Amino acid sequence: MEHIVIIGNGIAGVTAARHIRKLSNKKITIVSVETDYFFSRTALMYVYMGHMKFEHTQPYENAFWRKNNINLVRAKAETIDTQNKKIHVKGRPTKFYNKNIHIPPVDGEWISYDKLVIATGSKPNKFGWPGQDLEGVQGLYSKQDLDLLEKNAPNNDRCKRAVIVGGGLIGIELAEMLRTRDIPVTVLVRESSFWNGVLPNGDSHMINEHIREHHIDLRLNASLKEIVSDGNGKVKSVILEETGEEIPCNVVGLTAGVTPNIDFLKGSGIELGRGVKVNRFLETNLEDVYAIGDCAEQQEAIGHRKPVEAVWYTGRMMGEVLAQTLCGKRMEYRPGHWFNSAKFLDIEYQTYGWVFPERKKTDSEIHFHWRHPQEKICITVAFEKDSETFLGINTFGIRMRHEVLDRWLTEKRNMDHVMAHLADANFDPEFYKGFESEIISKYNADFGKSITLKKKSLIRIFQ
Amino acid sequence: MNSQTHNPSMALTGEPPKSLSTGQKMATLLGMVGLGILLLAVFNVNFPNQTLWLIVSLSAISIGTLWFSWDAYAQKLPGIKNDGVWFKSISSRGFWAWVVGLALTGFYIVLYFYPEYLGLVSGGENRGVIALFDPLSKLLSGNPASQWFVYGTLYTVAILIFGAKFLWKYRHSRYQRLRTFSVMFFQLAFAFTIPELMARLNGHKILDGGSLPYYDLKNVWPLNYYNFESYRIKGFLSSGDIGLALLIFGILSIFVITPILTYKYGKRWYCSWVCGCGALAETAGDSFRQLSDKSTFAWKVERWVVHSVVVFVTLMTTAVVYSYLGTDTSKYWLTKSTFLIGVAVLLTLVFGWAMLFKRDQLQKDAQYGAIGYFVIIMALIGFHFFSGEGQVFLFKSETLRKSYSFLIGSIFSGVIGTGFYPIFGSRVWCRFGCPMAAILGFQQRLFSRFRITTNGGQCISCGNCSTYCEMGIDVRAYAQKGENIVRASCVGCGICSAVCPRGVLKLENGPLKGRIDSNQVLLGNDVDLMALVNQK
Numbered sequence: 001m002e003h004i005v006i007i008g009n010g011i012a013g014v015t016a017a018r019h020i021r022k023l024s025n026k027k028i029t030i031v032s033v034e035t036d037y038f039f040s041r042t043a044l045m046y047v048y049m050g051h052m053k054f055e056h057t058q059p060y061e062n063a064f065w066r067k068n069n070i071n072l073v074r075a076k077a078e079t080i081d082t083q084n085k086k087i088h089v090k091g092r093p094t095k096f097y098n099k100n101i102h103i104p105p106v107d108g109e110w111i112s113y114d115k116l117v118i119a120t121g122s123k124p125n126k127f128g129w130p131g132q133d134l135e136g137v138q139g140l141y142s143k144q145d146l147d148l149l150e151k152n153a154p155n156n157d158r159c160k161r162a163v164i165v166g167g168g169l170i171g172i173e174l175a176e177m178l179r180t181r182d183i184p185v186t187v188l189v190r191e192s193s194f195w196n197g198v199l200p201n202g203d204s205h206m207i208n209e210h211i212r213e214h215h216i217d218l219r220l221n222a223s224l225k226e227i228v229s230d231g232n233g234k235v236k237s238v239i240l241e242e243t244g245e246e247i248p249c250n251v252v253g254l255t256a257g258v259t260p261n262i263d264f265l266k267g268s269g270i271e272l273g274r275g276v277k278v279n280r281f282l283e284t285n286l287e288d289v290y291a292i293g294d295c296a297e298q299q300e301a302i303g304h305r306k307p308v309e310a311v312w313y314t315g316r317m318m319g320e321v322l323a324q325t326l327c328g329k330r331m332e333y334r335p336g337h338w339f340n341s342a343k344f345l346d347i348e349y350q351t352y353g354w355v356f357p358e359r360k361k362t363d364s365e366i367h368f369h370w371r372h373p374q375e376k377i378c379i380t381v382a383f384e385k386d387s388e389t390f391l392g393i394n395t396f397g398i399r400m401r402h403e404v405l406d407r408w409l410t411e412k413r414n415m416d417h418v419m420a421h422l423a424d425a426n427f428d429p430e431f432y433k434g435f436e437s438e439i440i441s442k443y444n445a446d447f448g449k450s451i452t453l454k455k456k457s458l459i460r461i462f463q
Numbered sequence: 464m465n466s467q468t469h470n471p472s473m474a475l476t477g478e479p480p481k482s483l484s485t486g487q488k489m490a491t492l493l494g495m496v497g498l499g500i501l502l503l504a505v506f507n508v509n510f511p512n513q514t515l516w517l518i519v520s521l522s523a524i525s526i527g528t529l530w531f532s533w534d535a536y537a538q539k540l541p542g543i544k545n546d547g548v549w550f551k552s553i554s555s556r557g558f559w560a561w562v563v564g565l566a567l568t569g570f571y572i573v574l575y576f577y578p579e580y581l582g583l584v585s586g587g588e589n590r591g592v593i594a595l596f597d598p599l600s601k602l603l604s605g606n607p608a609s610q611w612f613v614y615g616t617l618y619t620v621a622i623l624i625f626g627a628k629f630l631w632k633y634r635h636s637r638y639q640r641l642r643t644f645s646v647m648f649f650q651l652a653f654a655f656t657i658p659e660l661m662a663r664l665n666g667h668k669i670l671d672g673g674s675l676p677y678y679d680l681k682n683v684w685p686l687n688y689y690n691f692e693s694y695r696i697k698g699f700l701s702s703g704d705i706g707l708a709l710l711i712f713g714i715l716s717i718f719v720i721t722p723i724l725t726y727k728y729g730k731r732w733y734c735s736w737v738c739g740c741g742a743l744a745e746t747a748g749d750s751f752r753q754l755s756d757k758s759t760f761a762w763k764v765e766r767w768v769v770h771s772v773v774v775f776v777t778l779m780t781t782a783v784v785y786s787y788l789g790t791d792t793s794k795y796w797l798t799k800s801t802f803l804i805g806v807a808v809l810l811t812l813v814f815g816w817a818m819l820f821k822r823d824q825l826q827k828d829a830q831y832g833a834i835g836y837f838v839i840i841m842a843l844i845g846f847h848f849f850s851g852e853g854q855v856f857l858f859k860s861e862t863l864r865k866s867y868s869f870l871i872g873s874i875f876s877g878v879i880g881t882g883f884y885p886i887f888g889s890r891v892w893c894r895f896g897c898p899m900a901a902i903l904g905f906q907q908r909l910f911s912r913f914r915i916t917t918n919g920g921q922c923i924s925c926g927n928c929s930t931y932c933e934m935g936i937d938v939r940a941y942a943q944k945g946e947n948i949v950r951a952s953c954v955g956c957g958i959c960s961a962v963c964p965r966g967v968l969k970l971e972n973g974p975l976k977g978r979i980d981s982n983q984v985l986l987g988n989d990v991d992l993m994a995l996v997n998q999k
Contacts, residue, residue, distance in 0.1 A: 011924070043925035050480060050547035051962075056926045059939055061758065155478040180546040182479040213540060312923050317988040324992065334989040341921050343964040346542030346635075350921070350966055399966035402919025402986055410990075427918055427969050429638040429960050462974050
């Protein structure tokens, strides 16, 4: 029986395992050093905030793995012998016996594989800042990072202030987490506005306002020069590059992006770039070795997508595709239309298709922006200048229906059609006030149109 | 072990987010004073001016709760307010949860079985806490208070003040606001005020001098399991056209009105918009919704227990109605045997329809269960016809009625259902015990436009939806597969949709076609792969 070994029990590796099991009775082993069972990484913040316990972030009951005959190994993959097709894994001392988990000895053991899937995810970026390894400096990615945060910032007595370096999705999550324990937070954003490498100005400015509304000290155009030690190996303060200002703090959160977690692969013969280099079939340069999820780097980018995509959904999709290949139906990774979502404190964000920020978009991409006069609600729609083809949409505080927008992108609908049928795409809970008519009157005014809103139609939605 | 990162503390206060502000502490104190007055009355402290002390007590409880909620939520930006839920002892099965659970359980035991300790004196002047409520009862119905009046008043007050708390907490959601106004209204008007006013009419000429039974109009059989008992039927029939209309309404409620509404909107129209049990669970029970058991084992127990209750209540009601019907068709068209044949025909029709057209949508054990129950009931009815007159089936109808009333009506719905809120969550009764919920759930699963739609491929498996589902549905298990949630037990409270950080879930009514659709590969991936893998 063919043995498939998957390193990493995140969404990519676990999705691959589940689909392989659905398609075959191959032997499957998942190796993880991080946790016993698969959990939702994106939900770690809710554990610190007290919305959930860690167990709640685990999507499957503990018995699921045994029931589906998926072997779990709690160990660190140290080296890969690609010649003899085996990996060396090291366990750790433990007194616990868990029938669902195999823990190898501390000095390690070899596991042979027929096919190897690397799905080791990412690690937080560190850019060589002075003091970046002091106690109290940390990222927020793994379960271990969460435990560390509980130690570093249990309350606002032990942590008088936290400084977060980097204004991305994880940075804002970390700020929200710390604020639930009334810890004063400063966020350093190198750019002139929050996440404006991704969001157009209108959207980005509204998020700036919302961050400040939550009493978070948001510093724009501010970057980190160094982290200062208190003399005992702990963080005392940070110093800003631009102004030289020193901000006293006990915790520094490094959230300036992530990078593939592939150091252990050096010297294995597997071709590495920023991540593990893969072709469109998610195959590495070596036969029977594959890489999926955050750690995979496409040799050639797909559409507007980046070569390394550290996103939950892409990890899942690569797992879905690779399972087909491993079970005899060799398939290319060809993701559909781009989509993503996030939550900035109280504001939900969804995006479908491509909406580029001002500094990245071409002249032929035109934006239509509408913002609610009082509430923190806005949308930005991108379309092609001449043909008026719909390219993508960002919504903040309005939920949209994935299926309808995906269909419009496939059908290359023009902007007038999208605007007129906007009510079909709304996914807000029932009885919510819709803003379609306000949005359309602004669209008509901005572009000299006279579109009228079509009433929501169940027949069109559920076609 | 990678279990929890925080220990629930015994203290009522502590570090943020579990600490209480000064305002919240004072509000708690005020509420406790109000409860203290009631407790003193229980111990027969004689209050000279009952009206005044009742007002003081209820006001202190209400203002305390409202003040606490205002301080906790109204001061913050609108949004999800679950910070520290699993750190606070009251909402994470800590010390205070057990204190409150035991106190509530004790209260229910006294209420159901020892009302004399509350001061109930039959045929004489009430004492204790019941006497304190006499003035209010006399104002409404003209009669002195009973333990049920005291309970009803406190129940209604709880729904109103915790309803206000809920409204502040979820003020960003119009669905939650409207739903909460609805349960508050139905409790205050239909469950509390109208029946008391109806009691005032008893003996009045518009009732032809008849005497209506206490009737909460929104309380439908089988939740209202005693609705067709002999004394109530006599009451209805003695009260002229109004009485007859109410009786017909009671029958139409279960056989016509509820199926139509459930078809159109799902069982939520009742369970989380109208029902009094639901109202208490959604308001006073909101802090405990996360405690429901999400395991597949609990789901299995739920299916067997709640459907057994349906069988029990059907048998019991059939036996009770049977026991007071006559045998002579010339006296009254409905006789013992016509009635039993009618019941058998109705059950056969429902069972036959489900097995013929909806078999595929039932779980394997549901099919076996349905067949089992059906055979049992039919056997009992057949047995009756062969064994002749006397008692119905094998049991005395009175024994059956009494055990149902004790086991289900008192112990399950009250003592366990509400008393154990802080331990098992707020919907234990609705999930495991309520026969009404089971019947509506059957309709919802098999024949309803309602579903919770999963938004394409947007789920990140975070688990907020499952954690905050009061019915213990593992919502995430469906959402992460891109599958709509169509579950018999879903009461449509909408909290899963509210707490979802990615806008994945939407409660809606739509066409039956494609309502239940599971995808192996989710929207967003290669369209060819999706077509290949998702074909069924």
